[in-house]
Amino acid sequence: MTETYDIILRxxxxxxxxxxLDRVCDVAISAHKIARVGHFEGSAAREIDATGLIVAPGFLDLHAHGQSVAADRMQAFDGVTTTLELEVxxxxxxxxxxxxxxxxRALNYGTAAAWIFARKVAFGxxxxxxxxHPIDQMGAGSEDMCWSTEAADSQQTxxxxxxxxxxxxxxxxxxGLPNGYAPGAGVKEMADICDLAFQYGTPTFTHIAYLSNIDPKSSVDSYVRLIGLAGATGAHMHICHLNSTSLMDIERVVELVSKAQEQNLPITTEAYPYGTGATVVSAGFFMEPDFVRRTGSNYSNIELIRxxxxxxxxxxxxxxxxxxxxxxxxxxFLDVDANDEHRRLLDLSVTYPGGSIASDAMPWIxxxxxxxxxxxWPLPxxxxxxxxxxxxxxxxxxxxVRERRTMSLMDALAKCTILPGKVIESCAPQIAKKVRLQEGCDADIVVFDLETVTDRAEFNAMNRPSEGVRQLLVNGQFVIVDGELETGAAPxxxxxxxxx
Incomplete structure (x- = not known):
């Protein structure tokens, strides 16, 4: 008897x-799960011709601040099926x-516990x-920045x-451990938080404490402290946006992280392929008296988004x-289009072996x-x-992959799926079935054209959806069909x- 499925990608x-696995074959989906992968007999209520297209696990974004319907829809065209707010x-x-x-919500979602909000509460x-919204909460409390600049006493800790x-x-x-927004936090407090992470078997998602090219309180200083916390407490320290917080010291930072990993310290990384970061205007580091000298960046490099x-x-x-x-x-912070050295530094973080890709996507405002x-829809x-x-x-x-060929497609897909999945699957085991294209796993799947896949957003036109994603399924339900958004989809x- 011929098997019948809900969907077959042919x-x-x-x-x-x-x-x-890398071969031309079919994928069958039933009851929100991947039922078969390979060559098999059968039919489906809905069959999709995927000839010439890549069929892969949907992408997992560990670092996405949008967390809204609008944010989900834009990230769907970026191939994302799970979007998590873990840094803040x-x-x-x-x-x-x-x-x-x-x-x-069109995409799977989740959050970390916000250490910085706990700190703001403790300081009143x-x-x-x-x-x-967590990003609005990040800007709150700017009238008195003691929560950012001062060490907590034992009661506050x-x-x-x-x-x-x-x-x-x-x-x-x-x-979520955005230490860079509260650099006054002491090592005793950080050690207690990392002990808690180790006790619960869960990572910290860390924005390093200092952004500077020069000592004291340099980016290198921050990474050495982070590595020390991993060694002293056993906590899994996940480094957020390796590219941006390292500034011009990316090469040295990569050396330090690599040596720490060689010693089996629980440290992982992520990066995004841009030389431009984003944050709230009230971030304390912008008000440092010697900001320009320490970062090598003029205030004219900072732009109000709205x-x-x-x-x-x-x-x-x-x-x-x-x-x-x-x-x-x-x-x-990096002019990658005009400066070859800046491009090389960005590449070091994005192509770092074993590192994940994560967007640090901001909310739509x-x-x-x-x-x-x-x-x-489309977004205004x-x-x-x-x-x-x-x-x-x-x-x-x-x-x-397509233009500069710095890595194979399989290695690139790993950075978008299995590698970020391994960061959290020990504490959130349900993610294990969302970053693999195997029988029995959840039908979180992206189908895209490698020859046309591209970002289209620019700094003067940010709301342009990416192109090349032809189909996107979340929990077995179509969110994108033939390159068009299913606006009623909320799986x-x-x-x-x-x-x-």
Whole structure:
């Protein structure tokens, strides 16, 4: 008797980075799962001709701040099927998941526990509110920056650890540790947080403490401290955006991380293929008196996203942060188009062996700086974010596989699937079935044309969806069909830490 399936993807080049499978064959899907991979008899209610296309596991983004319907839709065209907020995280965690469950999320979603919000609470800067977007919460408390600049006392540290622990108990995938926004945190506090991560068997997702090319408090200083915390506590330290926080010291940082990994220290990395970062205008490091000397970057390299204003100096930026501390800015720290050395440095982080690709995608914002929560499609022209919010994985594939050939397609796909999956699957085992194209795994699948896949977003047109993704399935449901968005699709499911 001939088997009947829900969907069959026919004659695609099927690739699974874990097993090394790379052959032209079929993929059958039933009840949200991959039922068969190979050559088999059978029919389906819906059959897709994937001739000439790549069929691969959907991409996992460990570092995505958008967490909205609009953000999901743009990332779907980037090949992403699971998008996680792990660098900043959220508190309260249970409230965050409850709020997301009310939205028609197209992609799988999840969060870490937000250490920095626990710190703001302990210093009396904010009150926790699940209805406040984490990026808005990042800008809160700018009236008194003691939570950023001062070490916590023992009572404050106990409160911070308690709040983060509660987040983990509510299902957070690790601990978001953006130390760069609170560089005053002491080593004793950091060690207690890392002990907690080790106790729960979950990673920290770390934005290093200092951004500087020169000592003291250099980027190298930060990485040595991070490596020391991994060695002293046993905590898995995942390094966020290796490319941006290393500034001009990427080569030295890569050497240090590699030596630490050779000693089997639990350290992993991620990077995105841009020389421009993004954050809130109230980030404390912009107000350092010697910011220009220490970073090698002029204030004119920093751009207000909502109106493209380039800052003229420290006082100009101070006025902007006082007027609207949650506004987003872009920091153009590497000129990869005009400077070959900058391109080489960016490549070191993006192509780092064993490292993941992660977007650091920013939320979509309105002209007044507020976060967009609408459902219009295509996205309204007046919205802004960062081009990486639209095209990170497709940009990576275009540049590093098709055009510059810095790596094989299989190695590139591993950086988008199995490698980020291994960062979290020990604490969130459900992700193991979302980053593999194997029988019995979840039908989270991207089908794309390697010859046409590309990012289209630019700094003056950020809301252009990427091209080349022909089909995208999340939990066996189509989100993209023949290159067009299914606006009614909302198959995204929560990804959480496994509860004891």
């Amino acid at each position: 004659n695609g080049r099927v690739m699974d980075p874990e097993t090394g 995280g959220a508190l309260p965690v249970a409230g965050w998941y409850e709020r997301q469950a009310t939205l028609p 800067a904010i009150e926790l509110d699940a209805d406040v 106990d409160e911070i650890v308690s709040l983060v622990r509660q987040g983990l108990d509510e299902g957070a995938i690790g601990i 109106n493209h204003h380039r800052f003229t100096g420290r006082e100009d930026m101070r006025r902007a942060r006082e007027a609207s501390p949650t506004d987003l800015v872009m920091w153009h 309105n002209e007044d700086g507020s976060i967009y929560e609408g459902l219009e 022209d007046q919205l802004s974010a960062h081009p990486r919010s639209s095209g990170t994985f497709t940009r990576f594939l275009r540049e590093h 995204g499911q929560p990804i959480r830490r496994e509860m004891p």
